[in-house]
Amino acid sequence: MKPTIYATFLALAIAAGCSGYKAPTAVLPPPPPAPPPPPATFTVFETLGDSVSIADKLTEFRGALGGVLNAPNSPPAESGRREINWDGVPAALTDVDTFPANFFNVNSKRGALYSTPGTGLRIDSTDFAAVNPGLAAQFRTFSAKKLFMPVGSNQVNVIFRLAGTDTPGLVKGFGAVFADVDRLGSTTIEYFDVDGVLLATVKAPNHAGAQQLSFTGAVFEAPIVARVRITSGDAALTATSTDVSAGGTQDLVVMDDFLYGEPRPLGPDVHVTVGNIFFRSAQNGSQNPAVDTIAAGARVTWTWNAAGSHSIQSTGIPPEVFRNSVVMSDAGSTYSVRIFHPGTYTYDCAVHGAAMTGRIVVK
Numbered sequence: 001m002k003p004t005i006y007a008t009f010l011a012l013a014i015a016a017g018c019s020g021y022k023a024p025t026a027v028l029p030p031p032p033p034a035p036p037p038p039p040a041t042f043t044v045f046e047t048l049g050d051s052v053s054i055a056d057k058l059t060e061f062r063g064a065l066g067g068v069l070n071a072p073n074s075p076p077a078e079s080g081r082r083e084i085n086w087d088g089v090p091a092a093l094t095d096v097d098t099f100p101a102n103f104f105n106v107n108s109k110r111g112a113l114y115s116t117p118g119t120g121l122r123i124d125s126t127d128f129a130a131v132n133p134g135l136a137a138q139f140r141t142f143s144a145k146k147l148f149m150p151v152g153s154n155q156v157n158v159i160f161r162l163a164g165t166d167t168p169g170l171v172k173g174f175g176a177v178f179a180d181v182d183r184l185g186s187t188t189i190e191y192f193d194v195d196g197v198l199l200a201t202v203k204a205p206n207h208a209g210a211q212q213l214s215f216t217g218a219v220f221e222a223p224i225v226a227r228v229r230i231t232s233g234d235a236a237l238t239a240t241s242t243d244v245s246a247g248g249t250q251d252l253v254v255m256d257d258f259l260y261g262e263p264r265p266l267g268p269d270v271h272v273t274v275g276n277i278f279f280r281s282a283q284n285g286s287q288n289p290a291v292d293t294i295a296a297g298a299r300v301t302w303t304w305n306a307a308g309s310h311s312i313q314s315t316g317i318p319p320e321v322f323r324n325s326v327v328m329s330d331a332g333s334t335y336s337v338r339i340f341h342p343g344t345y346t347y348d349c350a351v352h353g354a355a356m357t358g359r360i361v362v363k
């Protein structure tokens, strides 16, 4: 009867252990292992071909961004998308290395601002033959006839504003058409949240030889992208660069159309008080459970207001989980998370369990 013997020994061991037991005064239970925060989920759209054959994928991408094209200079909208094809840029700002970084939020209001580690931005009507005659046959256009490229760099950042304003915006997705991607990985779009945390990286599909077009883009579940960083090929264009398809060593790539979600404002942060022994919403006073609703990508901050040791412990089922805090006991301690994936996120305190509960609803 092995199980019985086992149980007897166990009972004796517990009894022996408890006989000299004294309640610890300062030792707290170790925090449970933190579950991984839910990844921001997204859908990738990509295709390779000529200006006719890639069009269907762009139509699909537009649908995922939200159908309606909001016209240049129209006020911020609640949904839909914006597009930039460069072709309407005035002649005075074309074929120069000084294209204004704020043109598409000031001159033509579409909520996009650019920056580059290089020395400028260029809208080119010559397929970049004006920069380097050797490139005359290198790049095709998707929408004739202007193309885009930073000057002195292969990288450009796009940050977003509510169209025509200085208010930071977040987009649901972003995609771009690239000309002449020869090498997989030479051309990428990286997506960052409002804190600069990388949410996703997509690689433009490549071809070998023929001067084709590539499209790649990602659409998220909600507007959570504050910045994209585009790496367009291996190197900046120079007067002497030669593409890998023409005997050079570097994959030279330029950009045509940009498509992105309508920039939306970041949802307000919410605050929860951590008391002894309760969680209380600062928004609506609800308590045990404290119940708060946030927009995807917004931040929840818990602030300790009293004595006692408490923690924030996510108690949901993946993917409705977030990273736990450690146990803290000083008044004024804070803990924050951003949650990107819509859903309902329950939590309690690792010290007090079901006596302290809360819930975050992410829309």
Ligand SMILES: [Cu+2]
Residues within 6 Å of the ligand: 277, 309, 310, 311, 349, 350, 351, 352, 353, 356
């Ligand atoms: Cu507690």
